[in-house]
Amino acid sequence: MRIQYPENIKIIGVPCTGKVDVLHLLRAFEKGADGVYVVGCLEGDCRFNSGNLRARKRVEQAQHILESIGVGGERVQMYNLSSGEGPRFAEIAVEMTEKIRKMGPNPIKISKEKNGCMI
């Protein structure tokens, strides 16, 4: 099955979404990402029982932090789908891209460019 999804999305593979930490999500924004989303297995289907549930909690924590510091909590999202749902994967990619486009670029990136700050 060849499915198209927006080319602006960079995929980082992890063995289980339970590996994704709040810091990973924040660092992505620090480095200039406009949005980040975590795609985990369906809830109840985690091979390690609670990996995807932990990931959701961490996404929520990251949302809270990003909101508090003025970057925008909506820029980070969690999705769940099964490995057989290729078309849904592409749909989510489009949905997320549109959502982030509406929000505009990551303000950190703009500020970094303007001030010539280095991280």
Next chain:
Amino acid sequence: MIVAKQKPIEEIIEGVRDYEKILIAGCNECVTVCEAGGKKEVGILASALRMYFMNQGKNMKIDEVTLERQCDHEYLEELRKIIDRYDVVISLACGAGVQFMAEKYFRTRVLPGVDTCFMGVTEERGVWSERCQGCGKCILGETAGICPISRCAKRILNGPCGGSTKGKCEIDKELDCAWQLIIDRLNELGRLDDYEKIIPIKDWSTERAGGPRRVVREDLRL
């Protein structure tokens, strides 16, 4: 362990706004276990502050360090060589750690990054609750291993009070009545007769009411 919770990021931002060089110092012990001030939380706070100030167009130097403990000289000494490079330290240790750091590095401003709450246990992931108030004279042997000082809202030594309803405390329907727990456990232990024994008035001078406390062990002192 000592249980603490993270301060809201807004409060931390306000505290450091006027500085340029910040050190965030975590602690590898209690606050790591209750996920408030360990290496991970140091990293998250540092990242959040960097982004916040970057967004404000302010280039801050924000460094991270996590000590084995902040309540012991030997580990705090590790900062001696670097502390002068910073305008302010945000310590994510408990109040004891923050104070020991401030005592040691007298000229450096030290701010607390967590709210220290109590001595307690991890009930389940994400839930901690109080178990001990360090009263200085433990009576757990008489109360079936359940502490009425920390777990009874009125600190009653011969309970329960009249507010105990269906095993719950009158201050909160979710809260177990400590004296109900004590009676239930005495029963389990086959020691219900102990309940008849009146616990005498407690000497509160060993508790905080007696002023700041110290433990001195001459057999250990050098």
